[in-house]
Amino acid sequence: MTITEGVTMLQSSAGSHVFLVQADENVLIDTGNPGEFDAIWADLRSLGVDSIDHILLTHHDVDHIGNARRLQEQTGARVWASREDIPYIIGEKPRPGIKRIIQGIVRVEPPRMSGSYSEDLQFGEIQVIPAPGHTPGHVIVLYRHVLFIGDLFAIKHGTLRLFPSYLTWNAQAVFQSLALLKTLKFDWLCPAHGQPLQRNNAVERFLGQY
């Protein structure tokens, strides 16, 4: 599904979306649930894409890092995440709460990390913005007027919904990250869970609460 010129939501990753940005370089935002590599790769090939320059991980959850290693091996992509979330991705720190149990059931081979985001890390026109709360180092990504929100919140059938507290590292930090959204210029919200939404009154009402 094409969101806007140069931005595609891959069909193969309906459970936890993977977005492709084709700007100066080919960039993937998140990599879906484990075991989806073949479908994601077929998707990319059908779009005429056979190389990925960067993979930007929004956070450490297994449904976002699931195919990073295979995609990296296939395409030579460099893989990036926040300094706070990398220890969870590479297995240096156990994930908190229920995510620790999920991590025990769903095994993920970690990618080789190329580095961490610093304050103003830019990938051409793509800007990485810290938005902690869902995890300690959760980030959102802005490309032109498209905002990729990872798991800051979900969008189901046009309704914007926070994640339940048992999946949230720090609710207060989530609220602060939501307040930050009001300062950003965007037309589209692209969540990992749910459907992309063009900015409308429901978005304004939701953000107005924070």
Ligand SMILES: [Zn+2]
């Ligand atoms: Zn998720």
